[in-house]
Amino acid sequence: MADVEDMKAKDLPRRSWKQDPDRVRAEIIGVARAAFARKGLSGTRIEEIAARMSTSKRMIYYYFGDKEGLYREVLAEAYRRIRRAEEALDLEHLDPVAALRQIAEFTFENHAAQQDFIRLVMIENVHAGAHMPDTEEMSGQNVSAIRLLEDIYSRGCEAGLFRTGLSALELHWHISALSYFNVSNRATFSKIFGGELFEAKGQARLRRHVGDSVVRFVLKSDRLPEFDGHSRD
Amino acid sequence: MADVEDMKAKDLPRRSWKQDPDRVRAEIIGVARAAFARKGLSGTRIEEIAARMSTSKRMIYYYFGDKEGLYREVLAEAYRRIRRAEEALDLEHLDPVAALRQIAEFTFENHAAQQDFIRLVMIENVHAGAHMPDTEEMSGQNVSAIRLLEDIYSRGCEAGLFRTGLSALELHWHISALSYFNVSNRATFSKIFGGELFEAKGQARLRRHVGDSVVRFVLKSDRLPEFDGHSRD
Amino acid sequence: MADVEDMKAKDLPRRSWKQDPDRVRAEIIGVARAAFARKGLSGTRIEEIAARMSTSKRMIYYYFGDKEGLYREVLAEAYRRIRRAEEALDLEHLDPVAALRQIAEFTFENHAAQQDFIRLVMIENVHAGAHMPDTEEMSGQNVSAIRLLEDIYSRGCEAGLFRTGLSALELHWHISALSYFNVSNRATFSKIFGGELFEAKGQARLRRHVGDSVVRFVLKSDRLPEFDGHSRD
Amino acid sequence: MADVEDMKAKDLPRRSWKQDPDRVRAEIIGVARAAFARKGLSGTRIEEIAARMSTSKRMIYYYFGDKEGLYREVLAEAYRRIRRAEEALDLEHLDPVAALRQIAEFTFENHAAQQDFIRLVMIENVHAGAHMPDTEEMSGQNVSAIRLLEDIYSRGCEAGLFRTGLSALELHWHISALSYFNVSNRATFSKIFGGELFEAKGQARLRRHVGDSVVRFVLKSDRLPEFDGHSRD
DNA sequence: GATGAATGAGTGTTCATTCAT
DNA sequence: GATGAATGAACACTCATTCAT
Numbered sequence: 001m002a003d004v005e006d007m008k009a010k011d012l013p014r015r016s017w018k019q020d021p022d023r024v025r026a027e028i029i030g031v032a033r034a035a036f037a038r039k040g041l042s043g044t045r046i047e048e049i050a051a052r053m054s055t056s057k058r059m060i061y062y063y064f065g066d067k068e069g070l071y072r073e074v075l076a077e078a079y080r081r082i083r084r085a086e087e088a089l090d091l092e093h094l095d096p097v098a099a100l101r102q103i104a105e106f107t108f109e110n111h112a113a114q115q116d117f118i119r120l121v122m123i124e125n126v127h128a129g130a131h132m133p134d135t136e137e138m139s140g141q142n143v144s145a146i147r148l149l150e151d152i153y154s155r156g157c158e159a160g161l162f163r164t165g166l167s168a169l170e171l172h173w174h175i176s177a178l179s180y181f182n183v184s185n186r187a188t189f190s191k192i193f194g195g196e197l198f199e200a201k202g203q204a205r206l207r208r209h210v211g212d213s214v215v216r217f218v219l220k221s222d223r224l225p226e227f228d229g230h231s232r233d
Numbered sequence: 234m235a236d237v238e239d240m241k242a243k244d245l246p247r248r249s250w251k252q253d254p255d256r257v258r259a260e261i262i263g264v265a266r267a268a269f270a271r272k273g274l275s276g277t278r279i280e281e282i283a284a285r286m287s288t289s290k291r292m293i294y295y296y297f298g299d300k301e302g303l304y305r306e307v308l309a310e311a312y313r314r315i316r317r318a319e320e321a322l323d324l325e326h327l328d329p330v331a332a333l334r335q336i337a338e339f340t341f342e343n344h345a346a347q348q349d350f351i352r353l354v355m356i357e358n359v360h361a362g363a364h365m366p367d368t369e370e371m372s373g374q375n376v377s378a379i380r381l382l383e384d385i386y387s388r389g390c391e392a393g394l395f396r397t398g399l400s401a402l403e404l405h406w407h408i409s410a411l412s413y414f415n416v417s418n419r420a421t422f423s424k425i426f427g428g429e430l431f432e433a434k435g436q437a438r439l440r441r442h443v444g445d446s447v448v449r450f451v452l453k454s455d456r457l458p459e460f461d462g463h464s465r466d
Numbered sequence: 467m468a469d470v471e472d473m474k475a476k477d478l479p480r481r482s483w484k485q486d487p488d489r490v491r492a493e494i495i496g497v498a499r500a501a502f503a504r505k506g507l508s509g510t511r512i513e514e515i516a517a518r519m520s521t522s523k524r525m526i527y528y529y530f531g532d533k534e535g536l537y538r539e540v541l542a543e544a545y546r547r548i549r550r551a552e553e554a555l556d557l558e559h560l561d562p563v564a565a566l567r568q569i570a571e572f573t574f575e576n577h578a579a580q581q582d583f584i585r586l587v588m589i590e591n592v593h594a595g596a597h598m599p600d601t602e603e604m605s606g607q608n609v610s611a612i613r614l615l616e617d618i619y620s621r622g623c624e625a626g627l628f629r630t631g632l633s634a635l636e637l638h639w640h641i642s643a644l645s646y647f648n649v650s651n652r653a654t655f656s657k658i659f660g661g662e663l664f665e666a667k668g669q670a671r672l673r674r675h676v677g678d679s680v681v682r683f684v685l686k687s688d689r690l691p692e693f694d695g696h697s698r699d
Numbered sequence: 700m701a702d703v704e705d706m707k708a709k710d711l712p713r714r715s716w717k718q719d720p721d722r723v724r725a726e727i728i729g730v731a732r733a734a735f736a737r738k739g740l741s742g743t744r745i746e747e748i749a750a751r752m753s754t755s756k757r758m759i760y761y762y763f764g765d766k767e768g769l770y771r772e773v774l775a776e777a778y779r780r781i782r783r784a785e786e787a788l789d790l791e792h793l794d795p796v797a798a799l800r801q802i803a804e805f806t807f808e809n810h811a812a813q814q815d816f817i818r819l820v821m822i823e824n825v826h827a828g829a830h831m832p833d834t835e836e837m838s839g840q841n842v843s844a845i846r847l848l849e850d851i852y853s854r855g856c857e858a859g860l861f862r863t864g865l866s867a868l869e870l871h872w873h874i875s876a877l878s879y880f881n882v883s884n885r886a887t888f889s890k891i892f893g894g895e896l897f898e899a900k901g902q903a904r905l906r907r908h909v910g911d912s913v914v915r916f917v918l919k920s921d922r923l924p925e926f927d928g929h930s931r932d
Numbered sequence: 933g934a935t936g937a938a939t940g941a942g943t944g945t946t947c948a949t950t951c952a953t
Numbered sequence: 954g955a956t957g958a959a960t961g962a963a964c965a966c967t968c969a970t971t972c973a974t
Contacts, residue, residue: 021933040359042276046969056935058971067969121421122355126273129420142425169426170442174411180418181410187362188354189409192375193402209403209450216449217442252952252958279944291960294945487954506825508742512948522956524950533948587887588821592739595886608891635892636908642888643880644873651879653828654820658841659868675869675916682915683908718937718973745965757939760966938972946964953956 025063027053032060033074037116040123041071041131068131075124076133078117085110086145096156100218101211103149104175108210111179112203118183146172153218162218174217178210258296260286265293266307270349273356274304274364301364308357309366311350316374318343324381329389333451334444336382337408341443344412345436351416379405386451395451407450411443491529493519498526499540503582506589507537507597534597541590542599544583551576552611562622566684567677569615570641574676577645578669584649612638619684628684640683644676724762726752731759732773736815739822740770740830767830774823775832777816782840784809790847795855799917800910802848803874807909810878811902817882845871852917861917873916877909 031053035044046067050057064070089106091099111118124131132138149168156162186198196202264286268277279300283290297303322339324332344351357364365371382401389395419431429435497519501510512533516523530536555572557565577584590597598604615634622628652664662668730752734743745766749756763769788805790798810817823830831837848867855861885897895901 024933040273040275042273043359045967055933058934058936061970062933119359121418122359125418125420126276126352126355126359127420129424132421132424135424138425146426169430170438172426173414173422173430173439174442174446176418176422177414178407178410181406181414184417185354185358185409185413187358187360188365189406191362191365191368192371193379193405197402197406205403206406209407213407213446213450217446221454254958257958278942280942289960290944291946292958295959300944506739506741508739509825511946524955524957527949528954585825587884588825591884591886592742592818592821592825593886595890598887598890601890604891612892635896636904638892639880639888639896639905640877640908640912642884643877646884647872647876647880650883651820651824651875653824653826654831655872655875657828657831657834658837659845659871663868663872671869672872675873679873679912679916683912687920720937723937744963746963755939756965757967758937761938766965935974936972937974939968939970941968943967944965947960947962949960951957951959953958 021063024055024059027055028060028063028070029074029077032070033078033116033120036071036074036123037119041068041127072131072133075120075131076137078114078120079133079138082110082114082117083142083145085114089148091148091152096152096159096161097215097219099152100149100156100171101215103152104179104214105207105211107175108179108182108207111183115183118180121180122184156218161220163220166218171214171218175210175214178206178213182206182210254296257288257292260288261293261296261303262307262310265303266311266349266353269304269307269356270352274301274360305364305366308353308364309370311347311353312366312371312374315343315347315350316378318347319378322381324385329385329392329394330448330452332385333382333389333404334448336385337412337447338440338444340408341412341415341440344416348416351413354413355417389451394453396453399451404447404451408443408447411446415439415443487529490521490525493521494526494529494536495540495543498536499544499582499586502537502540502589503585507534507593538597538599541586541597542603544580544586545599545604548576548580548583549608549611551580555614557614557618562618562625562627563681563685565618566615566622566637567681569618570645570680571673571677573641574645574648574673577649581649584646587646588650622684627686629686632684637680637684641676641680644679648672648676720762723754723758726754727759727762727769728773728776731769732777732815732819735770735773735822736818740766740826771830771832774819774830775836777813777819778832778837778840781809781813781816782844784813785844788847790851795851795858795860796914796918798851799848799855799870800914802851803878803913804906804910806874807878807881807906810882814882817879820879821883855917860919862919865917870913870917874909874913877905877912881905881909 028049032044032049035049035052038044044067046057046060049070050060060067060070064073086107089103091102094102146168149171153162153166153168153171157164182198182203186195190198197206261282265277265282268282268285271277277300279290279293282303283293293300293303297306319340322336324335327335379401382404386395386399386401386404390397415431415436419428423431430439494515498510498515501515501518504510510533512523512526515536516526526533526536530539552572555569557568560568612634615637619628619632619634619637623630648664648669652661656664663672727748731743731748734748734751737743743766745756745759748769749759759766759769763772785806788802790801793801845867848870852861852865852867852870856863881897881902885894889897896905
């Protein structure tokens with residue numbers, strides 16, 4: 001690499017590792033994710049992102065074309081991240097009830113742990129989903145989440161544990177709603193009702209409630225008693 | 234007064250209701266609500282608001298000081314609206330189970346009917362709740378929502394219908410989460426999973442699910458059968 | 467005065483004295499003088515003046531036409547004021563040296579006591595004197611100041627005390643320069659050299675210096691000794 | 700580099716000295732100095748400055764942040780300029796009397812030659828000195844002016860020529876007052892008393908008067924005769 | 933690939949002033 | 954005479970983006 005030689009010859013010592021394009025891209029995306037998550041698309045200044053990274057503003061345009069291009073990449077990468085975390089779940093060996101509770105409470109925790117992701121989704125919804133990644137890329141990843149639920153739900157139905165007539169998508173919607181709202185609306189909810197629910201103890205209760213809620217939602221009524229004990233505080 | 238007659242007679246369009254500050258304020262807020270709801274605080278251009286109203290841009294500054302002042306008023310007024318709708322509910326005569334289902338499904342419908350409000354809350358949460366109305370004004374209105382749930386819940390407990398150990402605030406959180414998510418995340422959810430749930434049929438199912446979910450969440454397990462029939466499609 | 471009767475009949479208790487146009491004008495001018503003196507012509511907001519007075523903004527336009535008209539009146543009135551103070555001087559009975567010193571030190575003190583006037587003159591000079599009162603009105607008042615100096619100076623020359631070849635206008639220029647600068651440049655001078663000269667002790671020294679300076683400037687050299695003692699601290 | 704040749708060759712007028720930040724800054728400051736000196740801080744329109752320079756309005760914000768930042772720089776640079784002119788004075792070889800007269804008359808002329816500077820100081824005093832440069836930068840430059848006077852004054856005292864008990868700062872104040880007023884108040888003074896003093900002949904007289912005044916102010920009385928001849932017209 | 937300089941098209945905001953009552 | 958409402962023209966300032974080196 002003649003370039004590297006040239007650089008050494010002319011010092012510029014702090015540039016050495018920046019020549020790695022992937023690393024530059026990754027740094028930009030990282031900084032941009034934080035910025036967009038905090039202030040939204042129009043609320044974020046390109047200059048602000050540039051100021052927080054070690055390369056220059058020009059690189060943003062070099063790699064991502066424009067602000068919107070950068071935002072799209074940030075959003076796509078955020079979806080990839082969260083799905084990657086979900087893939088780590090291993091529920092095959094659990095009975096349907098436990099698996100369903102597990103998936104619900106895991107989602108609750110995963111969302112709570114990735115607040116930047118939730119904020120990006122909030123922002124993207126404000127923009128009516130105009131910058132969502134390609135359907136192909138998305139559905140590939142997300143269908144697996146549904147398939148997992150489908151598997152659990154049908155196992156539960158076959159075992160006579162779950163009431164029939166529901167869809168895995170509806171269960172996903174249910175779990176997502178509770179887990180998402182827990183992060184998305186902290187600010188306004190706290191301002192109105194106080195922040196107790198979002199402190200450690202409150203979160204533990206809510207997580208269990210989310211598990212309870214989904215399980216109770218699908219269980220046949222004559223099967224309910226067996227888990228009722230869990231939901232007491 | 235001949236003038237009034239003339240005005241009714243149609244012309245003098247620019248003067249007809251000038252010098253009526255309440256009306257001017259109301260028009261500005263109405264236009265601004267739509268604009269802010271669509272594009273957020275920083276995404277909305279003051280000129281765009283001005284273009285859609287019959288008064289000039291200058292009046293926004295006359296009445297609201299600046300863009301943020303206008304946004305604050307829009308948000309406060311949106312909260313007032315939604316609470317006003319909630320006050321119309323009359324649940325005193327219903328048994329606890331029916332009342333709870335009623336309050337849940339009503340919230341679901343009320344949120345679905347006031348999408349601008351939901352979008353404003355989304356936006357405000359992106360801004361970390363920095364522009365929320367005075368706690369005094371808010372809590373006065375919102376505590377009543379909680380008190381209603383408290384009343385229903387304690388009636389249900391006393392009747393031996395509901396399991397104990399929950400709080401009205403948690404029930405409110407539960408109902409809000411499902412009803413809110415149904416509006417807030419339509420865009421991204423549809424892009425990933427298709428829009429079926431948000432069409433008329435899907436919404437009807439979801440509405441019932443929300444009722445089921447909350448009722449099943451609180452009912453003692455030996456009381457469940459009696460409403461199980463309702464939740465089938 | 468039918469008006470007064472009407473007003474009593476319809477209460478409006480706090481307006482009673484505002485109906486006196488002179489008083490309204492005087493109040494406006496007083497408030498405006500302070501405002502213009504502090505912030506200049508373009509730096510002063512009409513609204514700010516209005517806020518500090520008991521009548522409405524509309525009255526400014528009613529009485530003075532526009533902002534510039536008000537400023538002109540304020541300036542003219544300020545000149546009238548300062549001349550009025552000067553007229554109180556009675557120097558006829560003093561010998562020329564004492565009278566000259568008296569006029570110099572009085573001017574120094576008078577300027578120091580009317581800082582708003584000095585600031586208005588500063589501002590007017592920034593505007594190249596574009597709003598100065600009619601020459602007729604001005605010269606009538608100011609020529610008297612010159613005539614006073616002329617009288618003292620010619621008495622001094624006739625008595626063989628003063629050197630000849632100077633003009634009363636030059637003496638006036640001399641006295642004015644020192645007295646004016648003492649007020650006009652306090653801010654910048656203090657920032658550079660500290661504020662000592664503008665505290666009580668420093669001002670007393672400067673006042674005497676101004677007297678010394680003018681007297682020494684005109685005295686024939688063989689007449690100097692007799693006043694030299696005064697100028698020691 | 701052929702490019703450099705081409706540029707010298709005259710054309711490419713818009714590009715010729717672009718990308719030369721010092722030059723751009725200098726041009727902006729030059730234009731802004733004239734504008735602020737003429738109309739003050741609030742009276743000057745940024746667009747007016749922009750219209751008179753070869754770069755765009757945007758550059759003002761790029762280099763100076765905002766209007767006030769530009770004004771500050773203009774003011775600081777104006778102080779630097781005037782001090783630079785003063786440094787050219789070489790008074791070491793002159794006797795104290797001649798040196799004092801020299802410094803006084805030079806100041807008079809220097810101020811008269813740099814009216815923009817005086818006007819900026821006027822304006823800054825209207826603003827109560829709120830935008831004055833750092834004390835460090837200022838005092839470094841200005842203390843030298845005082846030290847020069849201190850040197851002359853103490854030499855004069857030691858030689859038995861000057862009366863004691865004065866301070867160099869007071870002498871500086873005296874000289875500044877006369878020299879400053881001569882520029883600052885031309886407009887109003889002329890409007891009242893006519894402009895004769897500010898024409899060539901009048902200025903020559905005033906310059907000599909300023910020299911006379913300061914010298915007479917410090918000389919012991921028995922030393923006066925020797926210079927008295929100079930002050931006759 | 934990398935950097936500071938440069939830019940056009942807006943963007944929120946302010947001002948003196950006038951109108952309707 | 955008096956008041957709050959209304960206004961148009963302009964104002965300082967910002968933004969994403971591109972250019973020159």
